[in-house]
Amino acid sequence: MDSSASSRSHSFHESFLMLSLALIILTISLIAQLMMRIRIWCSCEICQTFIQSRWTVRFTNLCDWYTHLLKESPTKTVHIHILNNIITANPDNVEYMLKTKFDHFPKGKPFSAILGDFLGRGIFNVDGDLWRFQRKMASLELAHVSLRAYSFEVVNQEIDRRLLPLMKSLAKGREVVDLQDVFRRFSFDCICRFSFGLDPMCLELSLPLSEFAVAFDLASKLSAERAMTASPLIWKTKRLLNIGSERKLRQAIKIINELAQEVIRKRRKFGFSDQKDLLSRFMTSISDETYLRDIIVNFLLAGRDTVASALTSFFWVVAHHPEVEAAILEEANKVIGINSNLTNYNCYEQMRELHYLHAAIHESMRMYPPVQFDSKFCSENDVLPDGSLVKKGTRVTYHPYAMGRIEEIWGSDCSEFKPERWLRDGVFCQKNPFEYPVFQAGLRVCLGKEMALLEIKSVAISLLREYRVELVRYSPVPLFSPGLTATYRDGLRVLVSHRSMNYD
Numbered sequence: 001m002d003s004s005a006s007s008r009s010h011s012f013h014e015s016f017l018m019l020s021l022a023l024i025i026l027t028i029s030l031i032a033q034l035m036m037r038i039r040i041w042c043s044c045e046i047c048q049t050f051i052q053s054r055w056t057v058r059f060t061n062l063c064d065w066y067t068h069l070l071k072e073s074p075t076k077t078v079h080i081h082i083l084n085n086i087i088t089a090n091p092d093n094v095e096y097m098l099k100t101k102f103d104h105f106p107k108g109k110p111f112s113a114i115l116g117d118f119l120g121r122g123i124f125n126v127d128g129d130l131w132r133f134q135r136k137m138a139s140l141e142l143a144h145v146s147l148r149a150y151s152f153e154v155v156n157q158e159i160d161r162r163l164l165p166l167m168k169s170l171a172k173g174r175e176v177v178d179l180q181d182v183f184r185r186f187s188f189d190c191i192c193r194f195s196f197g198l199d200p201m202c203l204e205l206s207l208p209l210s211e212f213a214v215a216f217d218l219a220s221k222l223s224a225e226r227a228m229t230a231s232p233l234i235w236k237t238k239r240l241l242n243i244g245s246e247r248k249l250r251q252a253i254k255i256i257n258e259l260a261q262e263v264i265r266k267r268r269k270f271g272f273s274d275q276k277d278l279l280s281r282f283m284t285s286i287s288d289e290t291y292l293r294d295i296i297v298n299f300l301l302a303g304r305d306t307v308a309s310a311l312t313s314f315f316w317v318v319a320h321h322p323e324v325e326a327a328i329l330e331e332a333n334k335v336i337g338i339n340s341n342l343t344n345y346n347c348y349e350q351m352r353e354l355h356y357l358h359a360a361i362h363e364s365m366r367m368y369p370p371v372q373f374d375s376k377f378c379s380e381n382d383v384l385p386d387g388s389l390v391k392k393g394t395r396v397t398y399h400p401y402a403m404g405r406i407e408e409i410w411g412s413d414c415s416e417f418k419p420e421r422w423l424r425d426g427v428f429c430q431k432n433p434f435e436y437p438v439f440q441a442g443l444r445v446c447l448g449k450e451m452a453l454l455e456i457k458s459v460a461i462s463l464l465r466e467y468r469v470e471l472v473r474y475s476p477v478p479l480f481s482p483g484l485t486a487t488y489r490d491g492l493r494v495l496v497s498h499r500s501m502n503y504d
């Protein structure tokens, strides 16, 4: 080879190398850009801690780590880039998203896709006009005194006929029971009777769980698990192929639909004007069976796990604070009377006078809210009051669990359980709902709040007055399972024993 040919070959190799290098750099930067855009990677400390699960070294629950981050943040807001999720414990931001710019922060498509098969077009799962229509209709129904009285009747029947007899037999046998499981069964019986006029008899422990209750449990669990898959493509493909968890979900939903259809058809055949439940009320203005099914299934979901979770935490926290238990009993003896029970309508009024109990329940939910966090998907580029930029499509989450632990909101004693913080001269005083969004706040505030509080109060007072509830194992903090509603991973195992007559 002559020298000019060799130098040509050399420069060709050089150019080839340069070109290859340029291509490699271009590809890497394109991948990096893509990764930044779709957020599969981020090197910031928070994201790395999340990816590597390093938070588990210091914290028991993910919500405790988020609380730590939010407390440290000067704006009380953090951005988890890889999840494209802004999380806030700032009451101004919460008010902005739930009220001021409500239309910019809908539940959004990702949420409705995940729960769509189970919840259909029910109130929980829709935005815009579909939501507005149901909200208006449901608010009107729930405001009826007769419906409130019906819910009180349902709850007190369940307490008298099932919960107290169950406690009696457990006390007699000195048997350990999982109170969380008892409350889940209890609240499902109540919400089914209230919404559907149907009694699944879950608290009859001698009977196997009804097919409906099992299917409902499974459908809620598997729908929530969709949210935990790395990409929606995974569950969507499984659904298309009808395999694995998606096959089970489809079967569970089929059972729920068949039962709902049967109840609706029977109600139509035998008449519903004299029935007191919610379904019968809706049937006077809606005829579409699927729509009726969706509305009712949404109420079942809304009113079941939340109430059970609130009750579980209440008994957990009261067991750790005997002085609070004593104050609750003292108040009940004064207001209701030592020998009265709660089944008569007078008690509905007396329950309103139990200010200390009301405060203790609010305080328990401040520290252990049943819905620990709640997300919306921003529909327009926006800026939150604390200056955080929110791009269209970003998930924005407000975090009631963290908010209950923020000193700027609750003061330097925020980590203490103190029902007194809700009382002024012995009278219960509401807090700003955007500082305490346990029932959400603003335009989509929980529709079952009053009913839920009455249910929790009735159970709390009925159980505490007759039985001592002793935890089998005391722990400084509860351990929660991941999911939409706060659930104690190991349940709440207790021993119950009968109190002496003077409720000491």
Ligand code: HEM
Pocket: 123, 124, 135, 298, 299, 302, 303, 304, 306, 307, 310, 370, 371, 374, 375, 437, 438, 439, 440, 443, 444, 445, 446, 447, 448, 449, 451, 452, 453
């Ligand atoms: C302690 C018990 C409860 C808590 C903590 C609670 C909390 C909440 C929260 C945080 C939301 C907002 C959810 C979201 O938009 O993503 C909500 C909505 C709702 N809740 Fe409750 N809830 C409770 C009990 C109940 C009960 C017993 C019922 C039924 C009677 C009920 C009916 C509803 C309904 C229908 C909505 C949807 C409102 C709307 O989207 O306009 N809730 N609740």
